[in-house]
Amino acid sequence: MFPIWIHTKEEVKRLLILGAGGFGHMIQETARLLGYEEVVFLDDAVKGADVIGKCCDYKAFLNEYDTAVAALGDSGMRLYWTEKLMEAGYQVPAIIHPSAVVSPSAVIGNGSFIMQSAIVNTNTVVEHGVLVNSGAVVDHDSRVGCGAHIGLGSVVKANCVIPSRKKVEEGEVIFSTRRKIDGVTSRNLEDALYAFGFGLQCSYVKPFGEGHINETYAVYMPTEEGDEFAYILQRVNNNVFKDPAGVMENIFGVTEYLRNVIREEGGDPDRETLSCIKTKNGCTYFEDNEGQPWRCYNYISNSVCYQLVEDPEQFYQSGNSFGHFLKQLGNYPASSLKETIPDFHNTVKRFENLEKALKRDIKNRAITCRPEIAFALDRKQDCKVLVEQQENGTLPLRVTHNDTKLNNILFDAETGKGLCIIDLDTIMPGLAANDFGDSIRFGAATAEEDERDLDKMHFDISLYELYVKGYLEATKDVLTPEEVESLPWGARLMTFECGIRFLTDYLEGDTYFKTAYPEHNLVRARTQFRLVDEMEQQFAKMQEIVREYA
Known part of the structure; x- marks a missing residue:
């Protein structure tokens, strides 16, 4: 690997140029503008007063002319002789015309030529023996390989890689070069x-x-x-x-x-x-060729995420974290938020969707889930409890997360404390009871929501109590008495709502939730209904616990 020469204003008096053709004389002219007092040539064919020998004589002139360049239009020959000069011990500077614009952060290699009105932008690397011809532009963060020729008036756009000896034709535009990235499958x-x-x-x-x-x-x-x-x-x-x-x-x-x-x-x-x-052009998301949006976040290091409660302290911390999140956003104008999924926690409309899916039964699946359908239909009236309190103003709208599962909290890996609330897609106006309830249905369960063995799925009221304690420690100065009383109903109805959503998606052919097998959504619905059943059996105790910590 040859050293990189960075252009400075230091004056050099004498210059030896290999190549006395038209390009060589352009370099001679530029060299004189840069302060070289004596500029002579070596050339195998051209004769003249300033041609002092042939190219093969280059070693003989090292003591007399310690600075030399190879001004040859052919990329292969220019690169060959540039490297020969460096090997022989010559200083081989870059020659940059005074009218060229070269960023201070650009690196220009030995024996490269940046001609009249050319532009080399920020953080670009031009390797040795390169010709960037008159009027050419090499934009930021690009790399031009050794011996390449960037033709007259051509444009190399940002983030490009020009291979060694490559000729970019006059007026050509080169677009960003893609590289293989491991793990990229599309x-x-x-x-x-x-x-x-x-x-x-x-x-x-x-x-x-x-x-x-x-x-x-x-x-x-x-x-x-x-x-x-x-x-x-x-x-x-x-x-x-x-x-x-x-x-x-x-x-x-x-x-x-x-x-x-x-x-x-x-x-x-x-x-x-x-x-x-944001994207490089300042957008909040990127839309791909299929119309699908992409977004990006910084990863928060030294953090962990749990799919299930592994230690009761985690559930207490999650209650405190989601409660603190609601409190932090207490003065945020909820009305300014877009309702990105209308009626997301409108349990009445969720039930209407179930009835519609059941009526249509487009996949003929109703026959496979009669007990689950009956369980849901028996609880139709429960769906109104929170919706009616919201509509009559008993329960205020707040900025709510609307997907408050344990795995939407990052915990500090060292302290074990709740650190950051994630997955904010459903941040919308909503009820405190909805956020509270979604946490309970997920975190106070003794198995994952797609557990096939229902004997493993139970509602753990001791975990419920821990969550209540953590949540009310953060929110009891914020929530109204009516909101506090609504929390047990939130647990019961959010679990029921989730169950009917899984059941609806099953009946409709699995169009919403990702599934791994045909009965996946039905299995999920069964686990949620098991939890609802056990919550109903312990509902008085759930209310008592909330009142104790309020």
Whole structure:
């Protein structure tokens, strides 16, 4: 590997040029503008007063002319003789015409020529023996390989790689060069990586997380210590989220607001809320060729996420975290949020959707789930409890997360405390009881929501009590008495609502939730209905616990 020569204004008096043709005389003229007092040639064919020998004589003139360049139009010959001169011990400077514009951060290699009115932009590397001809532009963060020729008036756009000895023709435009990234399995994923500016540096990507709805990837970037998990890149399911611009507007608005709140609390906004990243052209998301939106976040290091409660303390922490989240957003104008999934927790309308799916039965699946259908139909009247209180103003609308599962909290890996609320797609106006209830239906269960063996699925009221304690410690100064009383109903109805959503999706052919096998959504519905049944049996105790900690 040859050393890189960085152009300076230091004056050099004498210059030896290999090649006395038209290009050589252009370089002679430029050299004199740069302050070289004596400029002579070596050439195998041209004769003249300033031609002092043939190219093969170059070693003989080293003591007399210690600085030399190879001004040869042919890329192969220019590169060959540039390297010969360097090997012989000559100083081989870059020659940059005074009218050229070269960024201070650009690196120009030995024996390269930047001609009249050419532009070499920020962080570009031009290797040795390159010709960037008059009027050519090499934009930022590009690399031009040794011996290449960037033709008259041509444009090499940002983030390009020009191979060694490559000729970019006069007036040609070269677009960004793509490189292979390990783990990239589709053009859409590749396009998203480049849209957010990771394409040229990214080490590799791999699938990440266990969500039902979106397609998520971990993005690893190189560091001095090795590859580091740096970003989360996610393709949003626009069959579910039909207004991606509204989703991202909500997320950016809330997270930017939270940064100020966290800073005022003395916390770390880079760890205690999501940091959203815009695309290189300033958009909140990137839309791929199939019309699917992609968004990106910074990864929060030294954090962990749990799919199930592994230690009761985790559930207490989750209650405290979601309660604190609601309190932090207490002054955020809920009315400014887009309702990205209309009637998301309108249990009455969710039940209407179930009735419609049952009536249509487009997959002939109703016959396979008669007990589950009967369980749901028996509880139709329960669906009104919270909806009516919201409609008559008894329960106020707040900024709510609307998907408050345990696995939507990042915990600090060292302290075990709740750190950051994630997965903000459904941040919308809603009821505190809905957020509370969704946490209970997920975290106070003794098995995962797709457990086939119902004997393993139970409602753990001791975990419920821990969550109540943590949640009310954070919110009891915020919630109204009516909201506190609504919390047990939130647990019961959010679990029921989730069950009827799984059952509806099963009847409709699995169009919403990701499934791994044909009965997956039915299995999920059964687990939720088991929890509802046990909550109903212990409902008085659930109410008593809430009143105790209020």
